[in-house]
């Protein structure tokens with residue numbers, strides 16, 4: 001519930017603080033992530049709805065988030081953009097959806113927020129609600145291997161921890177196998193800092 005508090009606190013400032021990154025960095029990455037995604041989609045950790053402009057037109061989308069205040073912002077954005085999305089308050093580690101509910105799951109900058117011990121339970125839940133032939137798309141931060149970029153990220157890290165409860169070093173792909181998922185593709189979309197993980201259920 002600590003993360004809920006963090007995001008309830010920052011919800012009013014979230015879009016303003018993120019604005020330079022949204023325009024300078026994230027928009028094309030979000031567009032890229034949604035390429036080929038269709039059908040019934042789950043947006044896990046929907047936040048204020050930054051992914052709304054990129055939802056495929058013919059899709060049915062559900063957005064879940066732990067923070068009522070972030071969801072309140074998302075509802076305002078839904079109204080403004082006329083986005084068709086069903087928004088619900090839920091914890092990604094315990095979702096109120098039946099097994100195999102979704103053709104695809106997307107998650108942008110949620111796993112950097114989830115604590116290390118929550119990576120696996122969250123991935124297990126995504127695997128449960130995604131159809132066995134569906135795909136899971138996770139857009140996430142990683143520490144750069146470039147010494148200067150890494151140094152700048154290290155300077156930035158205390159603020160990111162305080163404001164967003166996030167870390168750059170979650171290494172989410174490490175937990176995929178234990179969650180019954182195969183890593184289909186890993187691609188850096190912004191320098192060696194933001195990666196897109198694509199995963200599918202293991203073929204048994």
Ligand SMILES: C[S@@+](CC[C@H](N)C(=O)[O-])C[C@H]1O[C@@H](n2cnc3c(N)ncnc32)[C@H](O)[C@@H]1O
Nearest residue numbers: 007045046047050065066067070091092108109
């Ligand atoms: C960094 S924001 C990302 C929001 C949005 N996906 C984006 O790309 O801007 C992380 C979001 O995850 C939500 N969150 C954190 N822990 C969660 C959990 N256990 N279950 C569901 N949502 C969670 C937060 O409330 C917040 O809205």
